[in-house]
Every structure is written in structure tokens, then in C-alpha cells.
Amino acid sequence: MRRQPVPTRRRFLALAxxxxxxxxxxxxxxxxxxxxxxxxxxxxxxxxxxxxxxxPGKVKLDIPPxxxxxxxxPMTVSVASPMTANDYVKSIHVFNEKNPQPxxxxxxxxxxxxxxxxxxxxxxxxxxxxxxxAKLSDGSFWSTTADxxxxxxxxxxxxx
Amino acid sequence: MxxxxxxxxxxxxxxxxxxxxxxxxxxxxxxxxxxPRGEVIPRDIITSFTCRFEGDEIFHADFFPATAAxxxxxxxxxxxxxxxxxxxxxGDNGFSQTASASITVE
Numbered sequence: 001m002r003r004q005p006v007p008t009r010r011r012f013l014a015l016a017x018x019x020x021x022x023x024x025x026x027x028x029x030x031x032x033x034x035x036x037x038x039x040x041x042x043x044x045x046x047x048x049x050x051x052x053x054x055x056p057g058k059v060k061l062d063i064p065p066x067x068x069x070x071x072x073x074p075m076t077v078s079v080a081s082p083m084t085a086n087d088y089v090k091s092i093h094v095f096n097e098k099n100p101q102p103x104x105x106x107x108x109x110x111x112x113x114x115x116x117x118x119x120x121x122x123x124x125x126x127x128x129x130x131x132x133x134a135k136l137s138d139g140s141f142w143s144t145t146a147d148x149x150x151x152x153x154x155x156x157x158x159x160x
Numbered sequence: 161m162x163x164x165x166x167x168x169x170x171x172x173x174x175x176x177x178x179x180x181x182x183x184x185x186x187x188x189x190x191x192x193x194x195x196p197r198g199e200v201i202p203r204d205i206i207t208s209f210t211c212r213f214e215g216d217e218i219f220h221a222d223f224f225p226a227t228a229a230x231x232x233x234x235x236x237x238x239x240x241x242x243x244x245x246x247x248x249x250x251g252d253n254g255f256s257q258t259a260s261a262s263i264t265v266e
Binding site for chain 2: 073
């Protein structure tokens with residue numbers, strides 16, 4: 001005789017969570033008609049780099065890995081650079097995959113900045129990968145990425 | 161009514177790297193939101209920010225709909241002489257705002 005498995009609290013919660021996740025997915029897609037795609041991000045990155053090789057490194061992207069509200073996500077980008085007249089960061093560009101537009105911000109620096117670091121607050125429409133790219137005075141490009149999980153989306157929510 | 165908050169150290173020593181923080185009051189309407197009746201709410205954002213020191217541009221930023229409401233920025237510069245920082249925000253619908261702050265370098 002086989003015994004029915006007792007639905008423990010843990011199993012019940014796991015099942016309920018799984019169902020909720022599956023149920024939420026189509027809804028989330030249907031309410032957001034316009035959004036960028038990873039291809040759009042790649043195009044936006046090419047516009048900045050002109051097809052130049054982008055190497056990983058030098059750039060540090062500080063953004064919370066889990067945010068409750070995508071309407072205002074603090075973000076800090078810093079680049080390892082001496083910031084001298086001959087060797088400095090010209091600009092910092094931040095991109096995302098799933099907002100309606102692939103750009104999060106462009107920042108243009110001068111050698112007099114002393115420190116290549118910029119902070120701002122952005123909106124994120126979904127859990128996604130964020131890419132920060134730095135353009136150096138020697139023409140090289142450096143990048144880093146960070147994954148962010150967003151609980152409450154921004155940008156496209158309806159006004160109630 | 162708009163307002164800008166500027167945070168610049170009043171005094172610095174020559175060669176110090178100082179942080180400048182700015183916060184502007186603006187809705188930054190994305191242009192991707194709808195009213196309950198399905199009408200698109202038109203885009204209304206600040207598109208550019210410039211900081212000048214004694215007339216020379218030291219920092220510039222492009223904003224997008226992805227910039228959060230009431231745009232906040234923090235960036236750095238090296239203090240070399242006393243002078244005035246001028247800040248300028250430009251946006252949709254002819255939005256334009258300026259602010260300034262002075263620093264004394266010893």
C-alpha cells in the first residue's frame with residue numbers, strides 16, 4: 001500500500017510559488033507593449049563604440065542586485081583611471097536590455113574630474129542585465145555588466 | 161515650480177578632488193505610460209545637464225526616459241582655484257533651469 005505524500009508546509013509553498021511565477025509571466029508581458037531587446041542594446045552600444053572592440057575590465061558598476069521598486073534605482077559607475085591630461089576617461093555610457101529604450105545615461109568627463117565616478121538614479125522596467133561602457137582618451141573601450149532583479153517595474157506602468 | 165538642490169563644498173584646498181551633487185525637481189514623464197482611458201501621456205523629460213566652472217564645461221550628462229524622476233547626479237572635479245560653478249538643465253517643452261554655486265580654494 002502506497003502512502004499519499006503528506007503536503008508539508010515547505011512543499012505547499014514551493015508549489016504555490018511555482019504556480020504564481022508561471023501565472024504572472026504572460027500578464028507581465030501583455031502589459032508592456034514597447035520594450036527594447038538585447039539586439040537594440042547591441043545596436044546602441046555600436047553607435048557609441050563605432051564597432052570598436054570592447055574589453056571587459058576597468059569599469060565598476062554598483063547597482064543593487066535586487067530592487068523592490070524599479071522607479072528609482074541608485075547606480076554608481078566608476079572607472080579605474082589616473083585622470084591625467086594624457087590618460088583619462090572621456091565618457092561613460094550605461095545601457096539596459098529591457099526598458100523601452102536601451103540607454104540609461106551618457107556622462108562626459110574631463111581630465112580635471114580627478115576621479116572617474118558618476119552616480120545617478122534610473123528606472124528599470126524589468127529584471128535585466130545592465131552594461132556600463134567607458135571610453136578612454138586612448139580610444140579604447142572597457143565594460144562591465146551587472147544583473148538586477150526588479151520586483152516592481154517602472155517606465156510603462158499605467159496611471160491609476 | 162521647479163527647484164534644484166546643489167551640494168558643493170564651500171571650501172577646498174588646492175588639488176582636492178571634490179564631489180558635486182545635484183538634484184532637480186522634475187517629473188521625467190517617460191512617454192510610455194497610458195492614462196486609464198488608453199491615451200499615451202506625452203514625454204516630458206530633462207535631456208541634458210551641463211556643469212561649467214568659470215565658463216569651461218567640466219561635466220555633461222545626457223538623460224533618457226530611464227532617468228528616475230527628480231534627476232540626481234553626483235560627479236567629481238579637482239579644485240584648483242576659487243570660482244563659480246554654473247549648472248544648466250535643458251529638457252522637453254522648452255524646459256531650462258540654471259543654478260550656481262561658489263567655491264573658495266585655499
